Amino acid sequence: MKFNKRLKKLRLEHNLRQKDIAEDLNLTPSAIGFYEQGKRKPDFEMLSRLADYFEVSVDYLLGRTKKDQFYHSQQKQGKMVKENQTNYCAQDNEVPNRDDLAKLVQQAESLPPKAIQALIEFIQTMEEE
Numbered sequence: 001m002k003f004n005k006r007l008k009k010l011r012l013e014h015n016l017r018q019k020d021i022a023e024d025l026n027l028t029p030s031a032i033g034f035y036e037q038g039k040r041k042p043d044f045e046m047l048s049r050l051a052d053y054f055e056v057s058v059d060y061l062l063g064r065t066k067k068d069q070f071y072h073s074q075q076k077q078g079k080m081v082k083e084n085q086t087n088y089c090a091q092d093n094e095v096p097n098r099d100d101l102a103k104l105v106q107q108a109e110s111l112p113p114k115a116i117q118a119l120i121e122f123i124q125t126m127e128e129e
Contacts, residue, residue: 001063004038010054011036014112024114025049053113 001009011021011032018032025046034040042050051058059065108116 002038003041003062004036006061006063007032007050008036010056014054016112016114020114021053024117025053055113 011018018029018036021027022029022032027046031040035042047058047061051061054061057065108119111119
């Protein structure tokens with residue numbers, strides 16, 4: 001699948017309008033429309049920003065990998081990190097088991113990118129207080 005089709009598919013999967021993405025990435029809605037129509041191609045920086053926005057790899061956006069392969073790899077890495085954290089906790093007893101954080105991350109995985117950004121900003125506000 002080509003970049004323009006992948007971009008549109010991601011936008012629709014997240015129930016976003018071109019205007020939503022444009023506002024979040026400081027673009028015009030027509031720029032997103034041109035990307036989706038294949039009339040324009042993003043530069044490297046914008047391609048990276050789009051990948052971050054949708055939490056996918058640049059390779060996925062370019063049609064070089066399947067989304068499930070990317071997520072499978074990420075889940076495997078996450079499992080390894082969690083196992084290492086558990087081992088660390090068991091060995092040192094310094095870092096408490098944070099099931100509440102694991103639950104927060106699990107619930108956040110289903111949120112659209114815009115909601116995740118709002119959550120991050122909320123947490124940053126709480127840290128400042």
